[in-house]
Amino acid sequence: MIDYLISVFYEPITDNGVSLYNITVFLIILILGYLIGTIISRLIKRKLPDKMSINDKQAVGKVITLFIFFIAFVSALPNLNIDLSGIFVVGGLFALVFGIACQSVFSNAVSGVILFIERPIKIGDDIKIGGSEGTVVDIQVLSTIIKTFDGIYVRIPNQTMFTADIMNYVVNVARRFEYVIGIRYSDDAELATKVIARVVNEHPFALKNPAPAIYVSDLADNSVNITVKIWAPSTVWLGVKNELLFKIRKELLAEGIDIPFPQRTLSFSDDVKDKVVILNPSDVSVSEKA
């Protein structure tokens, strides 16, 4: 009885000589391929960076599972006595066409992987890339999503992210900004410097260290220019910059120090002095109307 069952098991049941044994081996290889693919994809998914989104991790996992299953399928096909040469020719052509069509997709995917490894940016960073400036919202396998400071959604392909110059405003914990504040020549520059120093020192986020630098930097045409250089935490620097400028202006005014308008002093020689007629604004207005 057992001998009979064994002989049936190995007996060809199709025209091309495939037996139950061949079919069983074929199915076992497929099941093993699927199991191995699932296990390996799970292991690789665990090793992927935490910053990668769950969707991307699942996509990578599925690609790995399918790839291993495909290898298992091709390996199992000889059990069904199928001639693979034709499949390989068609597969090769298909791969060529697919590769050309998906060139940019692969390029973006590879760039994405390199970005994950190099990490020039991370989610939450304020960056500038090309003409876009904003906060990184998501880094996906093929693209990076930025929300501009105006609240606009921008999708940047990872290939662009990889090749373009990226300016990351917050990768360093502190950054410096500066103002050039012009005061009148009649104002006390030393007092102005003290007032500015007091305002800067009173601000919590104008860092104590590195110390701010405040000095007269230029005797310009219309003003004595005071340069103010301040370090602030990168996460709040813009707010500090805007807030301090207003406070400095307010405190200088309170001390009677003003920011001058552009002006020219004209001197006339004695022989033309009597011929110069100075019009007041109302005269100009009348003549223009006329």
Add this chain to the structure above:
Amino acid sequence: MYGEHSYPLHIDEAGVLIDIIEKDGAFFYKRKSATGNTFECYLSDGNGKIRICPVEPVNLPKYITDYLEIDFDKVMVAPNSEHTIYLKFPLEIGVFYDSGNHLALLGIFSNIPQKYTLYGDPSAGTIARYYRSEVYHTIPDVDKTREGIAKLTIINNEPDIAVVSKVVLDCYAMKIYFNDSMAAMTASMKIQPKKTATTECIDEPMIEGMTRSTEVYAAFSSIPVIHKSFFMESGYND
């Protein structure tokens, strides 16, 4: 001021005014700090309590860092020795609403201005709340609404004299205790080779009988605060 209070409540101490009065069937909470900062809200539950205590001094004007740097005059610590000093640190005061089962932060205020600094360099350094303190060898007098006392033990097991003039502490692990006269914390600083040091906040009251403060982090985080230290790799003096 510090401690747990039922309401109606009226506290007027060192420029701080906290009032909880019954109004329109609910309780109206109003707080004014010595700097003039005010906050108002309604509390619906009359059975709750108000908890006022010193909290980690890194929340104002807004939270940007976990670290506190205290600078002080140079202290020479001999090789293979320990030296304990007392420093003052800035206080922030937290007001919590305790409904019995849940804790809510009603606000944090401070009677002392804030200043921040950078420990280390801009690329790899750490933003820290800055405070300058004198060095004391006995427990100094403080205005408990403005400053706390940090007991710092400097341990130098290195073969050279350590000249220490700053300490950076991780406020995430800071344990502040208080009593009627002061708020205090305990910390240690272990000198390491190459002018570096490791600092650590210790969970013990500076004086026996002090009450432990509610921590802002611990009160609202489901993640337990584990033993945490800070490595001062950019040096411990100027």
